[in-house]
Amino acid sequence: MKYDNIKEYIYEELLSKVEKPGRYIGTEWNSVHKNPEEVDIRFAFCFPDVYEVGMSHLGMKILYHLLNNQKDIFCERVFAPWPDMEEEMRKSGIKLFGLESRDFIDSFDFVGFTLQYEMSYTNIVNMLDLAGIPLRSGERNEGHPFIVAGGPCAFNPEPLYDIIDFFMLGEGEEQLLEVMEHYRRWKSSRGTRDEFLKTAASVRGVYVPKYYSVEYNKDLTIKEIKAICEDIPAKIRKRVIKNLKGSYFPDKIVVPFIDIVHDRIMLEIFRGCTRGCRFCQAGMIYRPVREREIEELVEIADKLIESSGYEEISLSSLSTGDFSNLNELVKRLVSKYQSSRIGLSFPSLRIDSFSLKLIREVQKVRKSGLTFAPEAGTQRMRNVINKGVDEEDLINSVGAAFDTGYSKVKLYFMIGLPTETMEDIQGIAGLAFKVVDRYYQVPKEKRGKGLNVTVSASSFVPKPFTPFQWEPQDSIDTLMDKQRYLQKAIKKKQITFNWHDPYVSYMEAVFARGDRKLCDVLIKAWELGCKFDGWDQYFNFNAWMQAFKETGVDLDFYAARRRELDEILPWDHIDVGVTKKYLRSEYKKSLKGELTRDCRAACTGCGINLLQEGGVCK
Amino acid sequence: MIGIRLKFTKGSEVKYISHLDLMRVFQRALRRASIPISYSSGFNPHQEISFAAPLSLGVTSNAEYVDLKLTEPMDVREIRRRLNNSLPEGIRILAGIEMGGNHKSAMSVVSHSRYSIEIYIENLSYCELKSKIEAFTAQKDIRIMKKQPKKGFELKETDIKPLIVSMKLAGSKEGKHTIDCLLLSGSRGNLKPELLMEAFKEFTGYDIQKIKINREQVYAEKNGKLVDLLEYEGFQA
Structure with a gap:
């Protein structure tokens, strides 16, 4: 070959052969480029999915710029190469590289993965292999990077315990920099890997799996989890930023060349959620609620618009309608940006807090579709999951939207919820029909054209740190029965029905509440060719079955088993602030259909206020 | 309405971005550079910009052209200066002209x-x-x-x-x-x-x-x- 170096070869030869080379360019607007000779720490921030998905993720944007703001750190982005690119790389012996420098990441100081969903785990294994880094922590030596992981799935880190050197639990902004500070000192002292991991473990939020042992009972449940050394904390407490005021938010973000899933400014208006929906892991693990002040938000929005050139801002949070002064914020943003045609969008509005006034404000700029999440079809079911909305709320807000000219709405539901019956499934269809009827109540000349109601029914996956963590998941057959029933019941030309592959949801349920034994299964599944499991065209259920068979692990033990309330769960050594006692009480209430109020009004005693010295709620 | 035609490069750094991607790059650069670009009317207004002749993925160029419509006059040299500060590496505005009212689009005369x-x-x-x-x-x-x-x-x-x-x-x-x-x-x-x-x-x-x-x-x-x-x-x- 006639290329001067490997970087040129990657750019000229490899990229000319793949379907979407734009994924691997690395010189996007606002991407950060540093001279590797002039930095001390090189960090590969890895998102174990394709570029378009990873680049849509807010956490990565924040931490990328946070790290690069440190003069001596060069953080680069790495995404899972799409299989066509992987094939070309393997064929020509090109290892996984950082997008910015095109240097191989096996020579970096850190390789960090963000764990957003369980079905990306095989991609982590594949990326390590592609990087030429030993898959298991114990096989790595002083010449290898440290493999670190964070993100929501890290709250049950056990299925990855032998792959990841250490986890960072909770919000990353502060602990990441603290870990980097320890690393600086360790690196100049030329210590052993163990010496670094020991000091890292002293940072609150850091979990080093190898310093904990797990013992099992005969029935395969856990007997005991304990720290094996004295100076290691028995429980790992998640990190939270106490106050968002003045906390780090980047004033520029990378603007991709190619179209990505969420191609807009994400303005994080608050963290946490007080609603307490019982199926929702995010609602529990991201507590407590902390808002950013309007002045600061407008200032951040200003800087981001100027530096990115984006034409849309999405007000991002777990439940945007709950922001204390949403009307004021929206008004300020709309009046400021209307003339420059910058649109606003709300990714997560609850139907009860969605006011007509707000719709009108936003509509001044542009009309996009609206999404509502009633989650369940009957009031009984919604009470079980503590989704404190009723049918009237939904019809009123959908109606308000139709009255102002909207004609496209999406409705999100779950099937397979605890205690669910076919009556609840029928209720989903009933609710969708009522939405259609409400549209036709708007006079013909006033309503938007072309009604389209999309009903999306995902399969419920019980998650750790939720009141449903003890519950079995519906079997694949039951889920399919429910899907078929709903599909029939909902047939109407104005309604589009979407559902999830129940085989994927089953696997997700296995890993969500998995223990250490799943680590071998994961590596075996990868050996059998599993990767991109979140993508229909690559998900290979048979290969997964084979992996479980060969490792002698039973899937139903994890997905379909009802746990005793006093069972030691694989994540019991992790403290997210919300106590097991509270989750138990919520679980019992759910079975009785009893509601728990929004804790903005008054504390419901979840335990988060005791997580940190001085308290964190308000 | 003021018509502007700009000539620019598509260098190696951006040779893998498609015609549609290039459109987005310009839309955002025009915003970053605060160029008084005009918007079409209609349900979903878009910026009035159009390119002369699309390039295939992987091909570089010293001579690409884009037509812009502005709502108010701006000196072509100023547009060039501002855009060159706001465009990613590989895209450089080389020159430009202000066009009369009755001009044909770049696309139609190539x-x-x-x-x-x-x-x-x-x-x-x-x-x-x-x-x-x-x-x-x-x-x-x-x-x-x-x-x-x-x-x-x-x-x-x-x-x-x-x-x-x-x-x-x-x-x-x-x-x-x-x-x-x-x-x-x-x-x-x-x-x-x-x-x-x-x-x-x-x-x-x-x-x-x-x-x-x-x-x-x-x-x-x-x-x-x-x-x-x-x-x-x-x-x-």
Whole structure:
């Protein structure tokens, strides 16, 4: 070959052969480029999915710029190469590289993965292999990077315990920099890997799996989890930023060349959620609620618009309608940006807090579709999951939207919820029909054209740190029965029905509440060719079955088993602030259909206020 | 409404971004640069910008053109300065003009493109390749199978000979050869240089490696002469 170096070869030869080379360019607007000779720490921030998905993720944007703001750190982005690119790389012996420098990441100081969903785990294994880094922590030596992981799935880190050197639990902004500070000192002292991991473990939020042992009972449940050394904390407490005021938010973000899933400014208006929906892991693990002040938000929005050139801002949070002064914020943003045609969008509005006034404000700029999440079809079911909305709320807000000219709405539901019956499934269809009827109540000349109601029914996956963590998941057959029933019941030309592959949801349920034994299964599944499991065209259920068979692990033990309330769960050594006692009480209430109020009004005693010295709620 | 035509490069850094991506790059750069761009009316207003002739993925260029409509006057040099501060590496505004009210769009006047094609063929002399190119272009017709995007990529036999104005070997050095060609471009006939090279590969049976294509110039026909798209409407600023 006639290329001067490997970087040129990657750019000229490899990229000319793949379907979407734009994924691997690395010189996007606002991407950060540093001279590797002039930095001390090189960090590969890895998102174990394709570029378009990873680049849509807010956490990565924040931490990328946070790290690069440190003069001596060069953080680069790495995404899972799409299989066509992987094939070309393997064929020509090109290892996984950082997008910015095109240097191989096996020579970096850190390789960090963000764990957003369980079905990306095989991609982590594949990326390590592609990087030429030993898959298991114990096989790595002083010449290898440290493999670190964070993100929501890290709250049950056990299925990855032998792959990841250490986890960072909770919000990353502060602990990441603290870990980097320890690393600086360790690196100049030329210590052993163990010496670094020991000091890292002293940072609150850091979990080093190898310093904990797990013992099992005969029935395969856990007997005991304990720290094996004295100076290691028995429980790992998640990190939270106490106050968002003045906390780090980047004033520029990378603007991709190619179209990505969420191609807009994400303005994080608050963290946490007080609603307490019982199926929702995010609602529990991201507590407590902390808002950013309007002045600061407008200032951040200003800087981001100027530096990115984006034409849309999405007000991002777990439940945007709950922001204390949403009307004021929206008004300020709309009046400021209307003339420059910058649109606003709300990714997560609850139907009860969605006011007509707000719709009108936003509509001044542009009309996009609206999404509502009633989650369940009957009031009984919604009470079980503590989704404190009723049918009237939904019809009123959908109606308000139709009255102002909207004609496209999406409705999100779950099937397979605890205690669910076919009556609840029928209720989903009933609710969708009522939405259609409400549209036709708007006079013909006033309503938007072309009604389209999309009903999306995902399969419920019980998650750790939720009141449903003890519950079995519906079997694949039951889920399919429910899907078929709903599909029939909902047939109407104005309604589009979407559902999830129940085989994927089953696997997700296995890993969500998995223990250490799943680590071998994961590596075996990868050996059998599993990767991109979140993508229909690559998900290979048979290969997964084979992996479980060969490792002698039973899937139903994890997905379909009802746990005793006093069972030691694989994540019991992790403290997210919300106590097991509270989750138990919520679980019992759910079975009785009893509601728990929004804790903005008054504390419901979840335990988060005791997580940190001085308290964190308000 | 003020019409502006800009000439810009699409360098190696951005050669892998598609026509649609390039559109987005400009839309955002125009916002970052606070250029008073005009918006179309309608349900979903969009910026009034349009490009002359799309480039294939992987091809670089010294001569791309974009037409903008502005809501208020702005000096072309100021537009150029601001955009060059707001565009990613590889895209540089070279020059621009303000156009009169009745101008034709860049897209509609494009007639020809000149390309420089760099290739590697081992153990082949300048003279050998030169005579092969001459033999290639001297054929009565040059038939190739062309994909038809509008008909589900169905293949259709086409004669590309009328689309080649000239094809010449400009130089050879250590296995690296540079070919210059002038091809029809635009709505009255269009030949992509990659397709030309495919036909040449088939004709010669050569093992051609590392094809690098650069568009050197895009022309419009004015009074029987080929002129730069900027000259077509007036004088360069």
